[in-house]
């Protein structure tokens with residue numbers, strides 16, 4: 317653990333800030349109801365840090381697609397060599413998906429820290445400036461290098477692979493098993509950054525485009541497979557947010573047996589792995605025997621991104637299975 321207070325900045329550092337929208341860029345809508353992203357938040361002044369800002373798009377994060385994630389990854393690759401740290405501001409609703417996409421796509425090891433806010437700029441409790449300052453100081457800290465894309469929120473630092481949004485309104489909106497890998501605090505204004513875990517090593521994939529279609533289905537008591545056939549017909553791959561350790565109602569077993577599409581099984585619970593424990597029809601052991609691919613600890617929407625990338629690279633089912641099973645997800 318590195319727990320020595322750091323100076324507010326080290327002279328001559330170069331920070332890139334990539335603004336993409338979200339509540340951190342939002343204000344009340346002058347043309348209609350609610351709040352909408354409008355202008356990028358101001359980057360706090362950091363002495364002797366040269367800041368370059370980029371604004372590839374300004375979107376609420378429910379409008380962000382995998383194509384936007386690839387665009388951000390390509391922008392990061394293009395500026396990584398000339399910057400010491402990179403911050404991405406993003407809406408919180410799909411922030412974990414962009415973070416995980418960057419985890420899968422980036423080759424550069426320049427620190428990348430994503431952040432956002434839960435309150436908009438016209439609210440007294442706006443958390444944007446604090447989160448942005450945290451993210452900038454984390455991105456420029458020497459101990460951050462080599463940890464892959466991170467998420468900074470409410471002072472906690474998360475691994476892109478495990479972070480997830482856990483609350484729809486609270487300022488402490490992020491969590492995820494097994495929790496933060498670091499923390500930023502301040503002592504008399506100086507940042508104190510401590511890491512207490514390293515993320516698992518990353519494998520970087522380099523698709524030219526994310527062309528594959530992957531649909532997510534959500535399991536529930538009494539599901540008899542509604543939606544499965546259409547998804548298996550129209551999509552290149554499927555992810556099921558299954559029950560418990562990766563179990564489904566019995567009706568799903570023949571559907572999974574009969575499709576030639578890769579079917580990845582994640583859990584709809586909020587933590588824990590997929591395991592082939594149960595041997596009743598639809599139990600995890602029977603699904604794996606039928607060809608389903610366990611998503612390990614990935615949630616369904618992160619498993620979808622990995623499957624989309626692997627299908628876009630042209631991998632077949634056996635190769636996809638090897639990535640899901642052998643790589644540290």
Ligand SMILES: NC(=O)C[C@H](N)C(=O)O
Pocket residue numbers: 337338339340375376377378406407408409410432433434435
């Ligand atoms: N807090 C937020 O940023 C939520 C917003 N709906 C978004 O993700 O764009």
